[in-house]
Amino acid sequence: MKKHHVLMMLTAALLIPALAVAQTTVADLLSKLPAQNAADFDAMMADLVKAGPPAILELSAKMLPPGAGDTTQVEFALNGLAKYVMRPGAENERKMMAEALLQALQTASDKEVKAFLIRQLQIAGREEAVMPLGALLTDEALYEPAAQALLAIRTPEVPAVFAAALKTAQGKNQIAIIKALGELRCIAAVQDILPLAKSSDAAIRDAAALALADIAAPEAAPLLVEAMQTSPGYDRLRAASNYLLYARRRAEAGDKAVCETICRELLKAAEVHIASAALRQLVTLLGEEGFPEVLAAMDSPDSELRGAALRLASAFPGEAATRQWMEKAAKADPIVRVEIMNMLALRGDFLAYTLFINALASADKPVRLAAVQALPRFNAAETVPSLIKALNAAAEEDERAAAKAALVCCHDEQLTTLAANALSTAAPPARIALLEILSARRADTFADVVFSWASDSDPAVRLAALNALGNVESPDHLPRLAEIVRTVQNEEDLTAARQAVVAVTKQNADIENRVDPLFVTLAQTADERKAAFYQVLSELGGGKALQCVVAATANGAANVRDAAIHALAAWKEPGAAPELLNVVRNAPEPEYQSLAMDGYVRLMKTIPAAEQTGWAKNALDAARRPEEKKAVIGAVADVHALEALHLIAAYLDDEALKEDAALAAAKIACPQKEEEAGLIGGDVKSILQKALMLVHDESWRKKIEAQIAK
Amino acid sequence: MQKTRFSRRTFIKQAASAAAVFTIVPRHVLGGKAYAAPSEQLTRAVIGVGGMGTGHLGYTDGKLLAVCDVDQGHLDKALTAVEKDVKGYRDFREVLARPDIDIVHIATPPHWHGLISIAAAEAGKDIWCEKPMTRTIGEGNKVVEAVRRNGRIFRLNTWFRFNDNFYGMGTTVAPLKKLVDSGMLGWPLKVTVGETTGFGWKFYWCGKTNLEPQPVPPELDYDFWLGPAPYKPYHPHRVHATFRGYWDYDGGGLGDMGQHYLDPVQYLLGKDATSPVEIEVDAPQQHPDAASSWRRIRMKYADGCEIILDGEGKDPNAAYLEGPDGKLFRGFASDIPNFEKKLAALPDPFPQETDFVHAVKTRTPFALNEANGHRSCTLVNLGVIAVRLGRSLRFDPETQRFIDDEEANRLIDQPMRAPWRV
Incomplete structure (x- = not known):
């Protein structure tokens, strides 16, 4: 037998079993994908790796273009394998996969299938894929996925492949290739790109200009300058961006002089963002020596350029720079002074503290405001007293609000003491702010102090103190709070006092007994003032409170009964439900029936859905008028259960x-x-x-x- | 006299991480030489007026001058909802070319966010960008560079770190920040973000496979809609209301809601200038094109803080914040006795710049800007990469590259379809 026949027979003897294994593995795998966890995924992919190139080719052969059939499982398999073989330490597997994909790429006929295979090479390909993908850069359908894959692979050979392709590229793929050469900063392609920067095709021209800027070839400079000088509108903006990019790249290449020249030129640009970019680039280039440029930019009449300069301040830390900023601020117009102060506040250099303390006395309000807002960042002994002083001196509400907002940010354990001590000498508007601060900090050690202001002749101060009591009082002082509710005349004060009683009572976790002190005061309260107490009891809940309010619903005095029914209708606990239905059933007045039913329905919505149908049935049985029944029917519509449907x-x-x-x-x-x-x-x-x-x-x-x- | 209760490192750290709120009086009130009174009325445009973009039409940061969309149907509908003097465009570059527009709102699908943000910065515009900030970490870095280089003001369209009730917590983030900063919970902290703590992951944003190519509707410029994304034959499920299900344009539910949920977490933990170093994932194998669900993603910072993205919601008692000394649960409940009173006694967090108009006019970085926004978007993108690859990752927050992981690094800078590049 001739040698080559023997060889063929031997090869077939090896391949046929391998193919059989591959086919079995593939069929088995496809039935199980996608893997539901990492362990299964690794196991399946390991099997696929073992089945080798025949399996990958088998899978690739099963790929169909979109719309021709469902290849979801195949996509999972090939993509899964591409990801799997890229794990560290699996170079041999990766290479095997990549070479198999390249082989499949040659045999596949459909462009969409090829594109899919190329995308897997984008994941798993390296040097072996570079030339084959490079050959596709001139393919009208495949240049784009090929270009993206090459850019992802990015081995040292890739730029040359793009450069070679540019020589013969036409049309749209030219743009993709130029773009890639720019991203890769391929100097070798500069001479081929230069003429394209003058192309009549705007897209080619734009791509070329950007690429040349990115590559930063000196021979491109005149072209970039001309584009900046002659292009209109948006084209000029892009040209400026390119020119600045060129300058950056020249600096990276060591050509600092060119970069500096360009930056100084663009600092004069009419468009402030271009000037800002030039400033940033210049300062980056000059390093420590760039600080004078930053300071000089603060003389610009344009706030955007000054803003850009201030954002560069963090590049120059340290006290020496801080001193220069302080000097600059001292000589600047109020607006610029404020801008510098804001920056110094964020900078956090304690050296600037005196600047802010002194600025509290400035004749310019924005300067004072900037000082107030900055001071909490400096945790000094004088901070809180200075802010309290500023609070008291503030003639307008915005300054008071700023001082108060600053005080609540202060990290000073003495804040509440200092605030409480300042109350007696503060002007009423400042006093209000101080009371609010004590409230916010729940300064219970100063409860007596706050309470003393709760009867002040100034209504706003009095109200502020009443509002604060809920946060500073303790349940031990409930009787005096209840007394306020009993006696206060003003409606706003009453609301505040009532809320204070509720908040303080709730500090006691014993729901049943915590209301006892209130009953004492209630017993001494005139009928016309009992409503507030019933509202309080309604907020607090508990059996005793409920009993008290229910008893009052049968009171002979109309105003007491009215207040009690309203309170019952606002009850928050489901335990009030039977009492509400009693009102629905028995109250002669339609408005009370309706009120009670609304309260009942509101409670019904707070209980588990499974119980709501039973509640609804009770309510429908109790209701005497269609109006109340409709309220129940409307509520049970939210219960998506058969039982509810039958009821309705x-x-x-x-x-x-x-x-x-x-x-x-x-x-x-x-x-x-x-x-x-x-x-x-x-x-x-x-x-x-x-x-x-x-x-x-x-x-x-x-x-x-x-x-x-x- | 300087007190030493808080170290300078602490307050400098706080200073660096927060932008102050400062009021300003218009220049023409103060007077002063050489200061022409600036126009008090800002102007804006909205790019992308399909889904989220329609909401941007009513924002009040400036007078609306232009709207833009690659779908003529969306554009026509938007133009009927705005003033007659608003002009419509199909190409965002024409919007950026207008010198009379101060601010652009970017409400396109995420695969365009980075590109248009950079182009807008290079055109001298201030930017209000939808979340997620960018589709890739690489684009995010480029946005940060472009915004800083051109001295622009940038904000993201999420706000929970400074405003609104924070989903299942029943409170704004400010008390949460106060609690974390107080040290009452101890350190490091673990944050669990999932259904049981009040955050749903919208797994219905899943893509479909085996999409049969359809004719492109005449009103849609599909090539432009795709922009930098790889070409794939048109199907209505790929675009408009359902693009979130495709890796080429977004990241499923994680891409949609991730930055809303995770940006406040980053703020709470004081991690605005860094990123996690370890990412682990438990998920089914992902399709190369269509996004689907995941079970759990765990991110760990160098100091031991963890963020758990819980996609399964198995533990109904999971704490939102958990530290060695205490826990905080959904609804702002804690196992620390009397914690609300203890918290009240502590200072409030420093205020943030939360008025975008004010930020633009005073050139003050917004509370959620390009820098911290990029970092919280990186949380999202780290999760997306881990889910797509189905395995653990190690990340270097300084270089913003994965460690010894070429495969993952290829997902940081994903090549764009020509002519688009960042």
């Missing part, structure tokens, strides 16, 4: 309630979200069919019809 269905024949019941039935049975099924089965369909005849809203009718059809 009973009212589909009630003349006064049928339309509300029909809409509620629709809301109960129809799904809320697309992925939900809603209620199906049993008598749901028949109930919905009945409801459909009563619902007029078109969108709900469609939903009902859709649900019936399920």
